[in-house]
Amino acid sequence: MAGTRKKLGAALVGLAALSLTLTACGGGSSDSGGSGGGDGDAIDTSTASGEVSYWLWDANQLPAYQACADAFHTANPNVTIKITQTGWDDYWSKLTNGFVAGDAPDVFTDHLAKFGEFANQDQLVDLDPTLAKDGIDPNQYQTGLADLWKSEDGKRYGLPKDFDTVGLFYNKKFVEAAGINESDLATLSWNPTDGGTYEKTIAHLTQDTSGRRGDEPGFDKSKIKVYGLGLDGGSGGPNGQTQWSMYTGSNGWTHTDKNPWGTHYNYDQPQFQQTIAWFKTLIDKGYMPSVAAVTGQDQSSIFGAGKYAMTTSGSWSTNQLFGAKGLDVGLAPTPTGPSGQRASMYNGLADSIWIGSKNKPAAAKWVEFLGSAACQDIVGEKAIVFPAIPSATDKAVAAWKAKGIDVTPFTDQVTNKTTFLFPITDHASEINNIMTPAMDNVLSGKADVSSLTEANTQVNQLFQ
Structure with missing residues (x-):
């Protein structure tokens, strides 16, 4: 929080x-x-x-x-x-x-x-x-x-x-200037091959210091004024709650063999590695900042400074992101994935x-x-x-509505049963110690996504 x-x-x-x-x-x-x-x-x-x-x-x-x-x-x-x-x-x-x-x-x-x-x-x-x-x-x-x-x-x-749950916050000024209808943000879809309409939107919202967009000729990815998509705090470590879990979840992947109390992790599966490989391309193309650029940085401050057109974050960040001074902020659901559904981690x-x-x-x-x-x-x-408690949840929804904030992109994930649980297993600290540097290295280009297979082996040895 x-x-x-x-x-x-x-x-x-x-x-x-x-x-x-x-x-x-x-x-x-x-x-x-x-x-x-x-x-x-x-x-x-x-x-x-x-x-x-x-x-x-x-x-x-x-x-x-x-x-x-x-x-x-x-x-x-x-x-x-x-x-x-x-x-x-x-x-x-x-x-x-x-x-x-x-x-x-x-x-x-x-x-x-x-x-x-x-x-x-x-x-x-x-x-x-x-x-x-x-x-x-x-x-x-x-x-x-x-x-x-x-x-x-x-x-x-x-x-x-x-x-x-997790949603997609956006700066209405940037969305309008890009000629994108806000209603279109509620129907975005992604896939690990070409990123779908989601990546197309992210690319179009990205601007370099000369005003060229990420999908225009001459775009300079080394000189970014506004990233189409923000990166919340780093690589996401073993869980990726606000970074990539909504994509892996909508690609049919689960962290463990069962949840809670699974004893086998699945970081070696194709659905996971394909998703992370695509996610890294957003950094490579200049559409999303690097892990090094955001580590230790406060997401709400970067968003509030007008550096992100959109950013994924948890419902607990609603007041911070909507409270950014001088910004008109909107909220959309996470994109639909190859599974045909959107997804959000439920914590x-x-x-x-x-x-x-x-x-x-x-x-x-x-x-x-x-x-x-x-x-x-x-x-x-x-x-x-x-x-x-559901009745108290309703009070929160009503209180946000009174402030002019529609939080249904968060609650719809629960209502529509498109959530999946935060992974609950033993050895959490040891898993973090293995997966955080492994994910950092992949997203920073220091290791290939296939290196996550070896990291997965190390994780699963903890349960033997």
């Missing part, structure tokens, strides 16, 4: 090593805090009191969750919520260091790429016994979200808070309780509130993200 929930690069580096440290020192596997919370035990939330430390990474969501904390405190005056917001780049290292040091937060915002390792390290509280005791229905959320937070042994380690966050919390009763009561309509309605009305 703030364009960061998908950046699973440096944040995952080192988690594998920390895993060994946590195992050696026992992590936070003790049942501290009393009132239940051990393996299979329900927590007695009726005894909730004191202070709960809660961590999140998105500064844009902080006001909404502070409002939730205030409402919770009003209803539970014996409990105070202390929220700490830390930027994505530092969030996960501080959290894992907190596991080791014994001073991690009671409750924290969790990510699907992380919770499997955390659960295997015995760092999380199984929520099901407490939810059952308190009559909390885990099926109240958008279809499938709750089950994503179950480990391989069936224990639930997070309560859903939101979901996200969601949840709140988890650290096993080492010294105040589990209040922590559990807070997590239940975060997962309730009472809190999620507050979040929805602020139009920050799509809350996990």
Whole structure:
């Protein structure tokens, strides 16, 4: 968030090593805090009191969750919520260091790429016994979200808070100047052979410093004024959520043999490598910036500066991209692919309780509130993200509509069932350490796309 929930690069580096440290020192596997919370035990939330430390990474969501904390405190005056917001780049290292040091937060915002390792390290509280005791229905959320937070042994380690999909943001000024109808952006299609109408549109929207377009004679790809398509933060590593996953997904490819908890990755398959090879040609032709040019750069700032005509990003970026000063921004769905359908990765966050919390009763009561309509309605009305509860999702859609923003390209992916799940497997940090440099090298021209076959072999050896 703030364009960061998908950046699973440096944040995952080192988690594998920390895993060994946590195992050696026992992590936070003790049942501290009393009132239940051990393996299979329900927590007695009726005894909730004191202070709960809660961590999140998105500064844009902080006001909404502070409002939730205030409402919770009003209803539970014996409990105070202390929220700490830390930027994505530092969030996960501080959290894992907190596991080791014994001073991690009671409750924290969790990510699907992380919770499997955390659960295997015995760092999380199984929520099901407490939810059952308190009559909390885990099926109240958008279809499938709750089950994503179950480990391989069936224990639930997070309560859903939101979901996200991917769309195509565009600068209306550039689209109009190019003579392109906005309605045409909703019907674009792509293929790995010639890029389809999608690449034709990207090429026509690209301009060099002399004003020549990417599809005109004399176009100079070494001197770009406006890229037809932006690149969000880098190569996308193993997941490519906002970079390339919408293309691989619409080309009939899946990250793993099954999801969640697959044990075999498919980076060696033709559908994947053909798609990545085509994706790289957008850089080679000057239609999209290089990985080096965007690494460490903020996508919303580049888009806001008028350097991108279009850019793919997640629904959590809506306010940042539409809020670009002086820009008239529109939103279109991802293009239809060779499969005949469009596609979007479907991700969601949840709140988890650290096993080492010294105040589990209040922590559990807070997590239940975060997962309730009472809190999620507050979040929805602020139009920050799509809350996990359908009624709260509707409030978010209405709140964005009141601001003049049509977010149906995001929600239609869910309604039309054109989503696929963020890959949930073990060894996430090690996979990242293998695939991020491999993807960087391919998109930077340092290695052929066929090199991803060897990287895939290394990934699959982790599961043997």
